[in-house]
Amino acid sequence: MNMLTDAAVEAVLTEAPKETLKMRGSGVNVFYGEKQALFDVNLDIRENQVTALIGPSGCGKSTFLRCLNRMNDTIDICRVNGEITLDGEDIYDPRIDVVELRARVGMVFQKPNPFPKSIYENVAYGPRIHGLASTKSEFDAIVETSLQKAGLFNEVKDRLHEPGTGLSGGQQQRLCIARAIAVSPEVILMDEPCSALDPIATAKVEELIDELRENYTIVIVTHSMQQAARVSQRTAMFHLGHLVEEGPTDKIFTNPDDKRTQDYITGRFG
Amino acid sequence: MSETTATAPKPFDWSSPEAMAKRKRRYAADRRLRLYGLVSILVAIGLLGILIASLVVTGYSAFVQTKIAVEFTADPENVPAEDPGAGNFRAVVSNAVQALFPEIENRRELRTASKILSNGATTIVRNHVIANPGLVGQTFTLEVPASDPFDQLNKGVIDRNLPEDRRRVSDAEIELFESLEARGLVSTPFNWGLFFNADSRFPELAGLAGAVVGSFYALLVCFLISFPVGIAAAIYLEEFAPKNRWTDLVEVNINNLAAVPSIVFGLLGLAVFIQVFGLPRSAPLVGGMVLSLMTLPTMIIVTRAALKSIPPSIREAALGIGASKHEVILHHVLPLALPGILTGTIIGLAQALGETAPLLLIGMNAFLTSPPGGIMDPATALPTQIFIWADSPERGFASRTSAAILVLLGFLIFMNAVAIYLRQRFERRW
Numbered sequence: 001m002n003m004l005t006d007a008a009v010e011a012v013l014t015e016a017p018k019e020t021l022k023m024r025g026s027g028v029n030v031f032y033g034e035k036q037a038l039f040d041v042n043l044d045i046r047e048n049q050v051t052a053l054i055g056p057s058g059c060g061k062s063t064f065l066r067c068l069n070r071m072n073d074t075i076d077i078c079r080v081n082g083e084i085t086l087d088g089e090d091i092y093d094p095r096i097d098v099v100e101l102r103a104r105v106g107m108v109f110q111k112p113n114p115f116p117k118s119i120y121e122n123v124a125y126g127p128r129i130h131g132l133a134s135t136k137s138e139f140d141a142i143v144e145t146s147l148q149k150a151g152l153f154n155e156v157k158d159r160l161h162e163p164g165t166g167l168s169g170g171q172q173q174r175l176c177i178a179r180a181i182a183v184s185p186e187v188i189l190m191d192e193p194c195s196a197l198d199p200i201a202t203a204k205v206e207e208l209i210d211e212l213r214e215n216y217t218i219v220i221v222t223h224s225m226q227q228a229a230r231v232s233q234r235t236a237m238f239h240l241g242h243l244v245e246e247g248p249t250d251k252i253f254t255n256p257d258d259k260r261t262q263d264y265i266t267g268r269f270g
Numbered sequence: 271m272s273e274t275t276a277t278a279p280k281p282f283d284w285s286s287p288e289a290m291a292k293r294k295r296r297y298a299a300d301r302r303l304r305l306y307g308l309v310s311i312l313v314a315i316g317l318l319g320i321l322i323a324s325l326v327v328t329g330y331s332a333f334v335q336t337k338i339a340v341e342f343t344a345d346p347e348n349v350p351a352e353d354p355g356a357g358n359f360r361a362v363v364s365n366a367v368q369a370l371f372p373e374i375e376n377r378r379e380l381r382t383a384s385k386i387l388s389n390g391a392t393t394i395v396r397n398h399v400i401a402n403p404g405l406v407g408q409t410f411t412l413e414v415p416a417s418d419p420f421d422q423l424n425k426g427v428i429d430r431n432l433p434e435d436r437r438r439v440s441d442a443e444i445e446l447f448e449s450l451e452a453r454g455l456v457s458t459p460f461n462w463g464l465f466f467n468a469d470s471r472f473p474e475l476a477g478l479a480g481a482v483v484g485s486f487y488a489l490l491v492c493f494l495i496s497f498p499v500g501i502a503a504a505i506y507l508e509e510f511a512p513k514n515r516w517t518d519l520v521e522v523n524i525n526n527l528a529a530v531p532s533i534v535f536g537l538l539g540l541a542v543f544i545q546v547f548g549l550p551r552s553a554p555l556v557g558g559m560v561l562s563l564m565t566l567p568t569m570i571i572v573t574r575a576a577l578k579s580i581p582p583s584i585r586e587a588a589l590g591i592g593a594s595k596h597e598v599i600l601h602h603v604l605p606l607a608l609p610g611i612l613t614g615t616i617i618g619l620a621q622a623l624g625e626t627a628p629l630l631l632i633g634m635n636a637f638l639t640s641p642p643g644g645i646m647d648p649a650t651a652l653p654t655q656i657f658i659w660a661d662s663p664e665r666g667f668a669s670r671t672s673a674a675i676l677v678l679l680g681f682l683i684f685m686n687a688v689a690i691y692l693r694q695r696f697e698r699r700w
Contacts, residue, residue: 069590071586071589071590074585074586074589076512076513099592099593099594100592101592102589102590102591102592103591103592106590106591107586107590107591108590109583109586109587109590111583113581113583113584113586113587114587115584115587115588115602116584116606125588125591125593125601126591126592126593129591129592129593129594129597129601130592176587179587179591180590180591182591183591183592
């Protein structure tokens with residue numbers, strides 16, 4: 001008993017307030033049919049930090065990301081075992097409500113995918129289905145603050161009722177971020193959010209990610225080493241379904257423990 | 271020229287006669303392939319052209335109707351003012367014919383002369399007087415249709431120069447008709463009766479109203495059944511059903527159903543809907559139910575294809591902010607798939623509109639002289655009306671058959687045009 005309490009006290013003392021654990025994956029294995037895509041992955045996601053998942057194509061980083069809000073449930077042949085927790089609760093527990101989980105752990109996809117509806121409707125849709133607002137003015141407020149947080153409001157405030165698909169690629173992606181923010185998630189998962197964007201749009205989204213860190217916990221999958229270095233505080237390197245190495249971004253990029261990480265970040269493979 | 275080393279392959283000479291000949295053969299093959307396609311399309315267009323042309327040639331005359339302006343007198347002796355409907359209109363018509371031809375004296379000749387007017391003249395005059403009771407005791411002019419032989423004579427289908435024994439109208443009759451023509455009483459206005467009359471034994475009075483209304487009711491029933499059921503089945507199969515052997519079996523059988531000959535569905539309708547459920551024969555309700563059996567597989571296949579064409583990114587977007595499955599489907603996938611579904615529905619209904627065999631089996635080829643008042647009344651449909659008319663011996667029905675086919679084709683072209691418009695207008699590209 002005492003030992004445990006001491007350990008807990010120690011944990012609280014050593015971890016700075018900003019270093020609280022938000023999500024934790026322990027012993028995560030994922031199978032697509034017979035094929036195993038992830039092998040015994042243990043990874044902690046810290047609150048109000050940006051965690052970057054890097055690694056060559058097919059290494060399982062997107063698979064791990066999609067486990068964090070159970071998007072893999074939509075794939076029939078996908079099986080997940082091990083434990084993933086959100087605030088200490090196992091998200092694969094049968095008693096967990098997936099709808100609530102996905103509202104708390106939002107997601108932004110590789111290709112901007114706004115609904116073919118108005119900009120306003122894109123943002124208001126989530127709050128509407130979850131019943132987060134009831135009056136017109138409440139919806140207006142949510143839409144405005146979400147767009148503001150996504151850094152898009154000034155660009156679209158005069159055309160909120162025009163289709164979201166008419167925006168440029170970068171604006172669409174920020175609209176998707178606003179849509180995710182509108183349901184007040186705690187964690188935002190981003191699956192290569194800039195891979196379909198030009199460098200200027202990418203810079204804007206990266207800047208936005210850095211601002212969002214203040215209020216949200218962010219996990220981002222990226223193929224760009226520079227992006228991982230620029231936006232993240234912690235980096236996890238995946239290779240062939242294994243978590244190779246995880247640590248503060250500075251350390252991963254300057255002094256990695258593993259040879260494979262060294263090779264990957266210096267462009268020797270991947 | 272022939273200096274070559276033993277090891278390196280000879281550099282290919284693009285300008286050698288063999289190489290040039292080979293290239294020429296390849297270009298010729300390209301041109302032949304193109305030509306085959308062009309010839310096939312020309313053949314198809316040509317056949318379609320012949321079909322339409324032959325229909326127009328035989329059918330156009332049914333779009334006009336020979337009418338004769340006759341003066342009728344509704345004298346109170348024959349038509350009682352208190353109850354015009356009970357009047358002796360046969361006498362009214364007969365008196366009018368006598369007035370047209372004052373020179374005729376014996377009854378037999380008068381009866382011959384009466385045959386110039388349609389058999390329905392009595393009813394037409396009666397209805398006119400009932401609608402305008404003030405006409406009792408008055409003399410009024412009414413255009414009544416000429417009977418079929420004289421209609422055909424006027425349209426030139428019956429040749430006046432043929433010997434008398436080889437045509438249906440005698441010289442004496444032609445003389446009477448020509449005297450009417452000379453007095454300017456004969457006209458050939460547009461035949462609205464073709465669209466507003468129900469069927470009749472007399473071609474000059476027969477119209478498509480009953481068939482159009484019957485087809486409309488049958489298609490309505492068909493739509494009301496196959497649209498919701500088809501969409502619900504497709505949504506289940508596409509979005510919910512686990513992929514296992516049972517759903518594979520269901521899928522294969524749906525595809526098979528689409529290929530079942532329509533007459534089999536007619537037999538099923540006869541055996542089940544009429545015999546077992548005791549639904550009325552010849553009713554559009556049963557017709558629509560049978561047609562919906564046929565359109566259902568098409569609807570399911572089309573709807574599934576439309577659902578499948580919605581990019582997964584839209585589903586992921588909705589799931590990603592916590593939409594539940596029904597919200598993903600009803601708020602996002604289905605609305606986006608709707609143009610495709612509607613297009614498929616219209617094409618399925620157009621197919622059903624042209625379907626004849628199952629309707630014959632359930633008795634929707636009845637001879638009916640008034641349009642159905644509802645889905646339980648006996649009715650015909652456009653294709654079965656064509657079938658009935660094609661079976662009738664009178665000359666007038668030949669042209670009416672072609673005209674009815676043109677009307678049916680018109681409806682089909684219209685429905686397909688709507689489908690194309692919907693697709694162009696609402697289809698979204700990603």
